[in-house]
Amino acid sequence: MLTVTGLRKRWGPVQALDGFDLRIEPGEICGLIGHNGAGKTTFARIVAGLERPDAGTVVAAGANLTTAPRSARRLIGLAPQELALYPTATLRENLRLYGGLGGLRRTALHAELAAVTEALALAGVLDRPIATLSGGQQRRAQAATVLLPRPRVLLLDEPTVGADPTTREALLRLVRTRADEGAAICYTTHYLPELEHLDATLAVAASGRVIARGNRADLLDGLPGEVTVTFTGAVPEHLAQPSAPPGELRFSAADPAQALARLLRDLGPDTAKVRTAAIREPSLDDLYRSLAETHDAA
Secondary structure (H helix, E strand, C coil): CEEEEEEEEEECCEEEEEEEEEEECCCCEEEEECCCCCCHHHHHHHHCCCCCCCEEEEEECCEECCCCHHHHHHCEEEECCCCCCCCCCEHHHHHHHHHHHCCCCHHHHHHHHHHHHHHCCCHHHCCCEHHHCCHHHHHHHHHHHHHCCCCCEEEEECCCCCCCHHHHHHHHHHHHHHHHCCCEEEEECCCHHHHHHHCCEEEEEECCEEEEEECHHHHHCCCCEEEEEEECCCCCHHHCCCCCCCCEEEEEECCHHHHHHHHHHHCHHHHHHEEEEEEECCCHHHHHHHHHHHHHHC
16 A cells, blocks of 8 residues: 655755665554654655655555655645644634545535544534644644545654543544554554554664564564562572662563573572562563664664
């Protein structure tokens, strides 16, 4: 559905994109993660037709953004980080404008407007100016403008920044629904638990290109987990770690469950001093740190 190949973009001395490749299939949510400056927003703006790349191609549902820009742009929707709403106009007026720009007319516009505002808990504030809405309502309103015309390719650039839990849950629920309906979705975020909630595949960006791509299970395979054990009193002398908090033992392990079982077996009489024992499987945070460290060292 979306195929991006060899994107390059330079801003003066900064190489924002340096051979950025990404493919997202229909019905897939791809979580795009990476540190600030990795090229995520530049990628989204180029795909949405807001910036021209120095090199590379963008193809959305068979339409090439370079050779058929109007056809491609009609298939793509972008929800940027910054609010792009008219503050003195009502929510209804903003949505009618964006829906019309997306090709919706009359009955279809009315139906989609009602559906998206209901899904995002905005139906009760349709006739209020954007400037009078809460921060969470404005974030939902921003998302509604791009979700309204049901684009086949959806780019969401950190859509829940500063959002309250209600806003976040409503957005995630609707994003999942649109993917189930066949949209190809690129979801950029620093809040990695959202990607787990969405069951997203992952693309990790660094220095203007994608350095890892795949599903969560494959990318996490082989990463160490963590074992934490707390003791009543001091940690047994032979296990003490100088920098650890008093009474706590913490270490990484390829198989944390087996490592914990082995530790408890080998403690002998000191087992009676164990207060708590916990394991933590590797997370997306661990994945990103590992990839970033490997990339920086290369």
